[in-house]
Amino acid sequence: MFELLKNMIKEEWRIYASFFGNVNFALFSFMMVLLSFGASLFIPVFQILMPLEQIALIVHYMFVLFGLSTGAFGLFGREVMNRRFGQASLLAYSSRSLPVSERKIFLNFFIKDIIYYFFLWILPFITGYFLASKIFSINAGSALLLLLTTTLSFMIGLSVAFFLSTIYVHSKKLLYVIIFFSAAVLLTASNHTVLGFFELLPSFSFFFHPSVDNLISSLFIIIILSAISVFFLKIDYPQNKRKFKNSFKSLSIRLKSSKYNYFISKDILDLNRSEGGIGKIIFSFLFPMAIIWVFILIFSKFIPELNFLIVFSIFLGIISSTIYNWLTEYDLFNSYSFLPVRVSTLIKSKVDGYMLINIVPLILLILVSLGTKQYAYFFSALFCFLSISLYSLSINIYLAGLHPNIMLCNPWTLLKYLFSIFPILLILIFMSIINHIYLIISLVLIPVSFYIIKAGCKKWDNKKQISF
Amino acid sequence: MENLIEIKNLTKKYGDLKAVDNISLSVEEGQLFGLLGPNGSGKTTMIKLMTGQLKPTEGNINVMGTDVLAHSVEVRELVGIIPEQETPPSFLTAEEYLHFVANIRKLDEIEARCNKWFDLLDFRNEKEVLCKDLSRGTRQKIMFAQAFIHEPKLAFIDEPLINLDPVIQKKVKDYLAEFVKNKGTIFLSTHVLQIAEEICTKIGIIYKGNIIHEGSIKELQEKNQHLEDFFLKLVKEKNK
Ligand SMILES: Nc1ncnc2c1ncn2[C@@H]1O[C@H](COP(=O)(O)OP(=O)(O)O)[C@@H](O)[C@H]1O
Numbered sequence: 001m002f003e004l005l006k007n008m009i010k011e012e013w014r015i016y017a018s019f020f021g022n023v024n025f026a027l028f029s030f031m032m033v034l035l036s037f038g039a040s041l042f043i044p045v046f047q048i049l050m051p052l053e054q055i056a057l058i059v060h061y062m063f064v065l066f067g068l069s070t071g072a073f074g075l076f077g078r079e080v081m082n083r084r085f086g087q088a089s090l091l092a093y094s095s096r097s098l099p100v101s102e103r104k105i106f107l108n109f110f111i112k113d114i115i116y117y118f119f120l121w122i123l124p125f126i127t128g129y130f131l132a133s134k135i136f137s138i139n140a141g142s143a144l145l146l147l148l149t150t151t152l153s154f155m156i157g158l159s160v161a162f163f164l165s166t167i168y169v170h171s172k173k174l175l176y177v178i179i180f181f182s183a184a185v186l187l188t189a190s191n192h193t194v195l196g197f198f199e200l201l202p203s204f205s206f207f208f209h210p211s212v213d214n215l216i217s218s219l220f221i222i223i224i225l226s227a228i229s230v231f232f233l234k235i236d237y238p239q240n241k242r243k244f245k246n247s248f249k250s251l252s253i254r255l256k257s258s259k260y261n262y263f264i265s266k267d268i269l270d271l272n273r274s275e276g277g278i279g280k281i282i283f284s285f286l287f288p289m290a291i292i293w294v295f296i297l298i299f300s301k302f303i304p305e306l307n308f309l310i311v312f313s314i315f316l317g318i319i320s321s322t323i324y325n326w327l328t329e330y331d332l333f334n335s336y337s338f339l340p341v342r343v344s345t346l347i348k349s350k351v352d353g354y355m356l357i358n359i360v361p362l363i364l365l366i367l368v369s370l371g372t373k374q375y376a377y378f379f380s381a382l383f384c385f386l387s388i389s390l391y392s393l394s395i396n397i398y399l400a401g402l403h404p405n406i407m408l409c410n411p412w413t414l415l416k417y418l419f420s421i422f423p424i425l426l427i428l429i430f431m432s433i434i435n436h437i438y439l440i441i442s443l444v445l446i447p448v449s450f451y452i453i454k455a456g457c458k459k460w461d462n463k464k465q466i467s468f
Numbered sequence: 469m470e471n472l473i474e475i476k477n478l479t480k481k482y483g484d485l486k487a488v489d490n491i492s493l494s495v496e497e498g499q500l501f502g503l504l505g506p507n508g509s510g511k512t513t514m515i516k517l518m519t520g521q522l523k524p525t526e527g528n529i530n531v532m533g534t535d536v537l538a539h540s541v542e543v544r545e546l547v548g549i550i551p552e553q554e555t556p557p558s559f560l561t562a563e564e565y566l567h568f569v570a571n572i573r574k575l576d577e578i579e580a581r582c583n584k585w586f587d588l589l590d591f592r593n594e595k596e597v598l599c600k601d602l603s604r605g606t607r608q609k610i611m612f613a614q615a616f617i618h619e620p621k622l623a624f625i626d627e628p629l630i631n632l633d634p635v636i637q638k639k640v641k642d643y644l645a646e647f648v649k650n651k652g653t654i655f656l657s658t659h660v661l662q663i664a665e666e667i668c669t670k671i672g673i674i675y676k677g678n679i680i681h682e683g684s685i686k687e688l689q690e691k692n693q694h695l696e697d698f699f700l701k702l703v704k705e706k707n708k
């Protein structure tokens with residue numbers, strides 16, 4: 001049992017370390033310490049705006065979100081990993097060749113994720129806060145307690161992701177019902193600014209009221225959800241050869257308005273026929289948006305000048321750019337390197353595909369503006385969404401080329417990414433507070449983004465691609 | 469005759485390792501050139517260099533009159549390549565993948581081209597199966613078809629015929645022989661000497677990044693020497 005776990009952790013380390021070297025990899029944790037140290041210094045500033053409880057609420061939901069996205073990647077990433085590292089090279093997927101049950105492997109995978117992310121993210125994050133609180137005597141609660149409750153929040157997020165993906169595998173209808181229900185709850189909450197509901201998160205309650213009850217209910221959620229996931233685990237390895245008529249041809253004819261229709265058609269078929277499918281979009285996109293929704297609600301309660309729809313559209317733009325990560329995860333340049341294909345051709349095809357899939361967040365934006373009845377702000381929000389979505393995509397492309405998920409684990413690249421995006425974001429939010437009409441200026445970002453994409457294509461054409 | 473491949477003083481280093489060490493080589497039109505060598509001797513590296521998939525540390529490569537370093541994509545437009553490891557993408561069917569490649573290569577009459585290969589390599593029954601569910605052999609057939617779908621004059625084949633059953637192997641060998649007869653040129657790499665002996669017109673033996681022998685198969689046959697004995701002798705000498 002422990003042997004398997006040990007090997008999984010080693011393997012994860014090996015994969016990342018082989019990209020950046022051990023030093024850079026360790027640096028990542030160090031940077032987390034610095035970042036959270038810096039952020040903790042702002043706690044007193046935030047405390048002027050809102051009570052400590054709300055800040056803590058945001059922090060805990062951040063960790064839930066983190067767990068959700070980690071879990072989603074862990075599961076839907078399976079096909080990705082398979083492709084990237086070759087069949088059976090990953091222990092977690094080699095149950096057919098190892099004398100271990102799939103349940104056991106899955107359980108180990110779950111534990112590995114917790115251990116791994118605990119040391120890589122959570123511990124450094126809390127250490128940063130701890131140092132800040134000791135050096136500048138900022139007191140926002142015990143660091144040790146925070147370590148426990150954020151870890152619990154992370155685990156809740158992780159087990160929710162596993163649980164939902166288990167539901168997805170068994171019944172898509174049930175998952176849609178759950179999503180519909182959650183959306184209804186969010187809408188009700190935002191129309192009435194009822195935050196009490198979100199404070200029910202037991203790991204959060206535990207932070208302010210460290211009682212055995214709260215600890216037990218946190219653990220209960222985690223154990224029940226992951227036990228159900230393990231029990232109903234279904235790993236689909238269809239034995240029969242499924243046959244498909246040539247849909248590539250008709251699809252590429254339908255998409256012929258893009259120069260890269262054949263690449264986009266291939267991506268669509270990939271996404272459709274592989275595990276998850278739309279599930280991937282839901283997990284990587286709708287869930288983060290739901291949590292960000294909660295954040296905005298909290299903030300706008302204390303900064304009433306914030307317009308919900310505008311801030312939502314800005315974050316929607318940023319989260320949308322993760323669609324690019326999914327599109328590129330599914331491809332490896334190696335599978336084209338023997339064909340007359342340039343790296344830039346592939347990147348441009350992903351940009352076209354990205355624009356196409358951006359219809360989904362666009363629809364979401366329309367639905368949300370209908371739901372929140374903020375019609376007056378719709379066009380400003382639309383401009384923000386379009387320009388931020390394209391801008392973060394361009395930064396992503398310039399910094400990470402075809403490998404955003406891997407490259408952004410490099411601390412320096414991540415730092416550059418954050419510094420390119422955050423100032424713009426703050427400026428837009430600030431402008432929206434003055435008068436949302438000014439946001440029309442955000443459209444300037446669109447030509448800028450195209451320029452950056454062009455520069456990125458040039459940059460990556462001249463670089464050797466990462467091979468695995 | 470015209471040289472389709474001209475390599476001058478080619479070197480490729482991976483860190484300190486010289487995977488290709490100052491190799492000069494030329495291949496004439498209409499040849500079936502076999503690059504032979506044990507595992508790790510630099511065959512795959514050579515093919516990747518010649519097709520612009522890797523940048524050389526030093527040296528010049530000219531393929532079909534095109535400078536590979538400056539115009540790698542153009543070279544890959546001209547030639548066909550069967551890579552050693554890559555397999556078709558998992559979630560396309562065999563037929564869809566060939567359509568995809570034909571689209572990349574901007575070809576017309578795609579259906580006719582595909583049909584030719586379904587029949588030639590006998591995988592029409594499996595054309596609607598996702599590549600991930602296909603056997604290794606069938607996937608290799610698809611890779612073979614993809615390399616020849618645009619009817620190139622020159623093709624590079626890295627380790628051919630492994631995973632194929634004897635019947636298909638025979639068909640492939642016949643196809644290659646016919647291809648060369650019609651003025652096509654093949655550059656193949658293999659560590660299976662029997663293949664080289666059967667189909668190559670000319671061979672180069674590569675060992676630790678150096679070409680240690682170059683010559684025609686006929687020469688060897690005239691000396692009544694088996695390729696295997698010859699090969700082992702050469703490698704032994706080098707190891708001394
Ligand atoms: N990407 C790489 N990085 C470092 N070394 C490599 C890489 N690719 C190949 N090598 C090394 O170069 C040598 C030649 O490899 P290769 O060309 O694949 O040989 P062959 O195809 O003849 O088996 C080997 O020693 C191999 O380990």
Ligand SMILES: [Mg+2]
Binds near residue numbers: 508511513
């Ligand atoms: Mg090789």
